[in-house]
Amino acid sequence: MKIALLGYGKMGQVIERIALERGHEIVLKKDEFNTYDGLSTADVAIDFSVPTAAVSNISSCFHANVPVVSGTTGWLEHYDEMEALCNEKQGGFISSSNFSLGVNIFFELNEYLAKIMAQFDSYKVSMEEIHHTQKLDAPSGTAISLAKGVIENSTYAKWTMEDPQPKEIHIKSKRIGDVPGTHTVTYDSTVDSIELKHTAHNREGFALGAVIAAEWLAGKKGIYTMKDVLNLESK
Structure with a gap:
């Protein structure tokens, strides 16, 4: 080819x-x-x-x-x-x-988890993405895709990088060294937390x-x- x-x-x-x-x-x-x-x-x-x-x-x-x-x-x-x-x-x-094949499997797990967690109002979802300092956009496209996956399968309406309002997903972006990409989706309540995480080791x-x-x-x-x-x- x-x-x-x-x-x-x-x-x-x-x-x-x-x-x-x-x-x-x-x-x-x-x-x-x-x-x-x-x-x-x-x-x-x-x-x-x-x-x-x-x-x-x-x-x-x-x-x-x-x-x-x-x-x-x-x-x-x-x-x-x-x-x-x-x-x-x-x-x-x-x-x-x-x-990434792993990230696309991660996308599927993210959507499945969002459907389950939509039943439980006590958990609030947030996201963090970490990339190398040369990455030009923030948040990452992958983080936006993850947020959309949650929004399409829950009552959340939008994502934000600012202090979140009700029904908004907060995304935190970090730029560190030569990190290829780490994404974490967290559901947090007063009694426990559930994390879904993907870490890329290289490109x-x-x-x-x-x-x-x-x-x-x-x-x-x-x-x-x-x-x-x-x-x-x-x-």
Whole structure:
């Protein structure tokens, strides 16, 4: 399979290594200093760039008739626009805040736990995410996805980074050293606490999941999620 890498930072380099190990070919390594030359020859593109480049990268893929997997966060105010363009161009698209296989299992557990805890008003939910100091957005896209998972399965209405009001989920963001990513969902009451936690040890899991998603998406049309890739469905 021929892959275009859109974004060639630390994540892009790990994705390149894993893709090559799995027998794929890299036909483009796009950064801020070069063009999209070679994109049209790709079977699929993987975008791990920066928020300011994501929309250009994704739309270029749709115009070139190349399915695209995007793991860039911080640009989702333009998601509806990209979704419409994908449908217009009959493209293939997967956007996820986190491609780690473990994190996507964590998402499912989070939704299942939220359904259970919705019955118990004595527990208040909060979240904490910790990432490396180079991460540009806060809270992380993964934390936002976790919050949405709770909101969709409970009576909580929104998330906030400020002091929470009733029915708001507080998210605390920390930026420390070279931490790949740690996310904790806590249900706290006066008598006990329940924690659901995922700790990434390195970037390998994110990169492997992105390559697996690209392998799955190649040749497909439509808009999908990691639930489709991994055949996951909350019960």
